[in-house]
Amino acid sequence: MTTRPVTLREVAKLAGVSIATASKALNGQPQVRASTRDRVIRAAEQLNFSPNTLAQGLITQRSGTVGLLTSDLEGRFSIPILMGAEDAFGSDQTSVFLCDARGDNVREKHHLRALLSRRVDGLIVVGARPDARPSLGELPVPVIYAYAPSEDPADLSLVTDNIGGGRLAVDHLIRHGRRRIAHITGDATYGAAQDRATGALARLAEEGLELAGDQVWFGNWSEAWGRGATRMLLQRDPEIDAVFAGSDEIARGVLDVLHQEKLDVPSQVAVIGFDNWNILAANARPPLSTIDMNLEQLGRLAAQRLFAAIGGTLGSGTETVPCRLITRESTAPVG
Amino acid sequence: MTTRPVTLREVAKLAGVSIATASKALNGQPQVRASTRDRVIRAAEQLNFSPNTLAQGLITQRSGTVGLLTSDLEGRFSIPILMGAEDAFGSDQTSVFLCDARGDNVREKHHLRALLSRRVDGLIVVGARPDARPSLGELPVPVIYAYAPSEDPADLSLVTDNIGGGRLAVDHLIRHGRRRIAHITGDATYGAAQDRATGALARLAEEGLELAGDQVWFGNWSEAWGRGATRMLLQRDPEIDAVFAGSDEIARGVLDVLHQEKLDVPSQVAVIGFDNWNILAANARPPLSTIDMNLEQLGRLAAQRLFAAIGGTLGSGTETVPCRLITRESTAPVG
DNA sequence: TTGTACGCGTTATCAG
DNA sequence: CTGATAACGCGTACAA
Numbered sequence: 001m002t003t004r005p006v007t008l009r010e011v012a013k014l015a016g017v018s019i020a021t022a023s024k025a026l027n028g029q030p031q032v033r034a035s036t037r038d039r040v041i042r043a044a045e046q047l048n049f050s051p052n053t054l055a056q057g058l059i060t061q062r063s064g065t066v067g068l069l070t071s072d073l074e075g076r077f078s079i080p081i082l083m084g085a086e087d088a089f090g091s092d093q094t095s096v097f098l099c100d101a102r103g104d105n106v107r108e109k110h111h112l113r114a115l116l117s118r119r120v121d122g123l124i125v126v127g128a129r130p131d132a133r134p135s136l137g138e139l140p141v142p143v144i145y146a147y148a149p150s151e152d153p154a155d156l157s158l159v160t161d162n163i164g165g166g167r168l169a170v171d172h173l174i175r176h177g178r179r180r181i182a183h184i185t186g187d188a189t190y191g192a193a194q195d196r197a198t199g200a201l202a203r204l205a206e207e208g209l210e211l212a213g214d215q216v217w218f219g220n221w222s223e224a225w226g227r228g229a230t231r232m233l234l235q236r237d238p239e240i241d242a243v244f245a246g247s248d249e250i251a252r253g254v255l256d257v258l259h260q261e262k263l264d265v266p267s268q269v270a271v272i273g274f275d276n277w278n279i280l281a282a283n284a285r286p287p288l289s290t291i292d293m294n295l296e297q298l299g300r301l302a303a304q305r306l307f308a309a310i311g312g313t314l315g316s317g318t319e320t321v322p323c324r325l326i327t328r329e330s331t332a333p334v335g
Numbered sequence: 336m337t338t339r340p341v342t343l344r345e346v347a348k349l350a351g352v353s354i355a356t357a358s359k360a361l362n363g364q365p366q367v368r369a370s371t372r373d374r375v376i377r378a379a380e381q382l383n384f385s386p387n388t389l390a391q392g393l394i395t396q397r398s399g400t401v402g403l404l405t406s407d408l409e410g411r412f413s414i415p416i417l418m419g420a421e422d423a424f425g426s427d428q429t430s431v432f433l434c435d436a437r438g439d440n441v442r443e444k445h446h447l448r449a450l451l452s453r454r455v456d457g458l459i460v461v462g463a464r465p466d467a468r469p470s471l472g473e474l475p476v477p478v479i480y481a482y483a484p485s486e487d488p489a490d491l492s493l494v495t496d497n498i499g500g501g502r503l504a505v506d507h508l509i510r511h512g513r514r515r516i517a518h519i520t521g522d523a524t525y526g527a528a529q530d531r532a533t534g535a536l537a538r539l540a541e542e543g544l545e546l547a548g549d550q551v552w553f554g555n556w557s558e559a560w561g562r563g564a565t566r567m568l569l570q571r572d573p574e575i576d577a578v579f580a581g582s583d584e585i586a587r588g589v590l591d592v593l594h595q596e597k598l599d600v601p602s603q604v605a606v607i608g609f610d611n612w613n614i615l616a617a618n619a620r621p622p623l624s625t626i627d628m629n630l631e632q633l634g635r636l637a638a639q640r641l642f643a644a645i646g647g648t649l650g651s652g653t654e655t656v657p658c659r660l661i662t663r664e665s666t667a668p669v670g
Numbered sequence: 671t672t673g674t675a676c677g678c679g680t681t682a683t684c685a686g
Numbered sequence: 687c688t689g690a691t692a693a694c695g696c697g698t699a700c701a702a
Contacts, residue, residue: 004396005454005475007679018689023681033687053452054389054398055679058694061339063389065432065453074613079410083435091434091445095453097400098433099426100418110426117385118400118430119340140340223618249618256620259595278409279615283558283584285591342695353673358697368671390695393678 006047015043026051057119066306067097067115069108071128075100076277077147077295078126084299085124089307094121103128112136122306124299125150130160130192142309144302147295149318156309157318158302160293162192165323166199169244169272169291172325174203176332178242178270180212184229184254185246188218196246196274212240221246226253234261241269242331248273248280251288255330259285270331286329294321341382350378361386392454401641402432402450404443406463410435411612412482412630413461419634420459424642429456438463447471457641459634460485465495465527477644479637482630484653491644492653493637495628497527500658501534504579504607504626507660509542511667513577513605517548519564519589520581521556528553531581531609547575556581561588569596576604577666583608583615586623590665594620605666621664629656 012022017040024032025040043049057063068085070078078098085096097115101108115123122141127133127148135152136143149157173181183200185193197216204211213233219225226245230253233240245251251273255265263269265286273281276292298321305315347357352375359367360375378384392398403420405413413433420431432450436443450458457476462468462483470487471478477491484492508516518535520528532551539546548568554560561580565588568575580586586608590600598604600621608616611627633656640650 003475005451009679019680020682020690021688024688027681031687036687050448050452052393052454052679054392054454055694056681057389058387058393058679058696059681061694068433075410075414079414082433083408083437086435091442092449095432095434095449097430098403098417099430100421102418107426113385114427114430116340117388119387119389140338223620227620249614252618277614279584279612283587285558285562344695354696355674355698356672359672362697364698366671371671387695390678391697393680393695394697396678 005052006049008049008051011040011043011047011049014047015040062121062310063119064093065095065097065118065120066122066124066303067099067111067118067120068124068126069099069101069111069115070126071101071103071108072126073100073102073128080295081124081126081146081299081302084296084301085303086299088300088303116140121310124302124306129190130162131190142306142314144306144309144314146298146302153318154316156305156315158298158305159318159320160192160295160298161320161322162195163199163202164320165274165291165293166196166201166244167203168199168323168325169196169274170200170203172289172327172331173242173244173270173272174207174209176270179209180237180240181209181242181244182213182217182233182237182240183211183244183246184217184219184226184233184250186219186221186225186250193218193246200244212242213237221249223249223253223256226250227257228253230254230257243269243271245271245273248275248277248284248288248290251290251330252280252284255284255288266330266332272331276326281326281328284330289328289331290326292324292326294324297321340387341384343384343386346375346379346382346384349382350375397456397645398454399428400430400432400453400455401457401459401638402434402446402453402455403459403461404434404436404446404450405461406436406438406443407461408435408437408463415630416459416461416481416634416637419631419636420638421634423635423638451475456645459637459641464525465497466525477641477649479641479644479649481633481637488653489651491640491650493633493640494653494655495527495630495633496655496657497530498534498537499655500609500626500628501531501536501579502538503534503658503660504531504609505535505538507624507662507666508577508579508605508607509538509544511605514544515547515572515575516544516577516579517552517568517572517575518546518579518581519552519554519561519568519585521554521560521585523553528581535579547577548572556584558584558588558591561585562592563588565589565592578604578606580606580608583610583612583619583623583625586625586665587615587619590619590623601665601667607666611661616661616663619665624663624666625661627659627661629659632656 012019025037099111123143132151135150145157217229273290276290281288347354360372434446458478467486470485480492552564608625611625616623
């Protein structure tokens with residue numbers, strides 16, 4: 001069952017050539033007779049030979065692996081990034097070690113050590129929340145910080161354009177004729193919450209509009225807060241015609257209370273969320289318009305930058321990935 | 336920046352000993368003088384030496400890696416399993432390659448080839464849905480099928496006890512005094528849907544109860560179906576006092592319509608879901624009681640079995656992991 | 671107690 | 687065109 005893997009030596013023997021020749025034949029080197037190559041290839045197939053990447057790596061000084069170091073328990077952000085990275089690298093070229101530090105610094109150190117010991121060619125670090133995180137410092141391999149930027153401007157970080165996302169959401173509402181737009185969002189200590197609000201307010205200002213509800217409603221990222229804030233908001237200002245929610249979770253809470261209050265979505269009040277978390281957004285009643293952070297693209301980009309950096313030299317600073325509007329029924333134009 | 340890693344040779348030189356002695360010193364072999372060991376260890380620390388696992392693997396015939404091959408796009412099932420595996424292995428002993436085949440057979444083959452080439456010590460295969468999937472066949476490393484069992488009984492599979500889960504849900508409702516229990520669930524072609532229903536019906540039968548609503552309401556795994564089915568159910572049988580939903584998504588839809596119909600949860604109708612998908616269950620109104628599949632434990636178990644199999648021999652057949660009841664407010668006892 | 675020498679599986683550089 | 691031979695970084699018998 002667990003038989004030892006076939007080596008090049010056995011392939012060579014079966015084909016009746018030296019190890020060196022077998023290697024060349026399989027690697028498509030030109031200096032080998034066609035018939036010989038055929039014989040070797042057939043032998044390899046017959047034995048189901050698969051070259052030992054570890055040995056190759058010893059020579060080429062390249063393991064063909066990268067580490068994805070995350071702190072994001074549920075994998076909500078890491079997974080799309082992983083998938084983007086996977087298809088940018090090509091699954092046959094590079095494999096990805098996924099490590100979850102679970103927000104624990106000690107665990108992160110452990111993982112880091114293990115990954116370096118495995119001689120990963122590069123590292124993608126995905127933060128738990130989109131605020132600057134400590135740099136890992138000088139490392140023998142290139143590092144890209146994704147989603148959460150590094151505190152050190154000398155590192156290369158790839159982040160979501162939250163300001164642009166906020167602007168996009170409000171712009172969409174305005175284009176659909178909304179004028180009394182409120183904003184309910186999450187924890188004010190999150191840079192993302194601040195940025196999305198900033199973008200939203202900027203777009204309102206351009207239009208000469210004021211924010212409805214007198215303030216940005218900061219709270220936390222839960223559905224319950226979405227419900228609570230909406231109740232307070234409606235008391236303060238019953239005449240709103242749109243709500244921009246800082247996350248899809250919050251948006252679900254908003255929808256819930258609007259239904260309770262017999263306010264129709266979208267004809268009376270439009271609602272737009274943030275994250276495009278499919279399970280929440282697509283299944284809402286009505287399906288929720290939202291802002292997608294393009295995390296897969298961010299992952300692809302991270303992979304590309306890392307790829308370029310391997311062997312070459314890495315850039316620095318913070319690069320921003322634009323958001324994308326997803327239109328569903330919760331913001332259909334006013335009938 | 337991307338400087339070449341420190342090798343044992345450099346450590347040995349700095350410590351003024353041979354490579355062999357350095358190796359022994361660092362690996363805690365007894366046959367080395369204490370003072371020498373100290374010197375070597377200090378040298379290693381000073382150079383920030385980290386042994387090349389690839390080279391070690393070449394010798395020991397063990398890479399210290401395992402592959403986690405999934406087909407589950409959103410990582411909903413894979414991630415808990417990964418986390419369980421991670422802490423069963425110990426992050427410093429074993430690292431995990433996470434590969435997503437995205438339901439594509441060709442991609443799966445590619446990943447498999449790459450993983451074997453990387454000489455993983457074992458493989459955990461996580462299926463997309465909890466039905467039997469094709470075996471990967473005879474492989475040079477041990478394989479564990481998790482969540483979705485292999486079609487081949489000669490393989491070792493670890494699966495959720497869906498029958499027990501269904502039984503657990505209904506048992507909970509019965510214990511809280513419910514008698515008119517309905518069951519709304521997902522796609523009838525899923526073994527999990529059938530099994531959960533089977534367990535539920537068995538427990539009802541023990542109690543001499545009939546299923547409310549005349550039938551098991553199979554449909555699909557969406558919130559929308561939960562809403563639609565609940566409306567039909569209420570027309571057919573307005574007197575129900577509990578609903579067992581086959582997933583938390585469906586349960587959300589059920590709650591939504593019960594609210595619309597002014598039926599209070601839980602005082603008039605209790606609702607229990609399945610999956611313990613936190614974002615859906617914990618944030619529901621009211622918070623949703625549900626059945627947890629213990630996927631982390633399943634992952635830990637998979638890791639343990641794999642660990643035992645590496646070097647030893649692997650068992651076969653299908654092992655079942657029990658579910659766990661999560662009590663929240665949606666099933667509080669009848670006041 | 672320490673060092674020498676060999677091998678793990680592969681690629682690359684030479685001679686032949 | 688093909689085949690010895692020397693690396694890659696490390697562990698381990700064996701000799702000193």
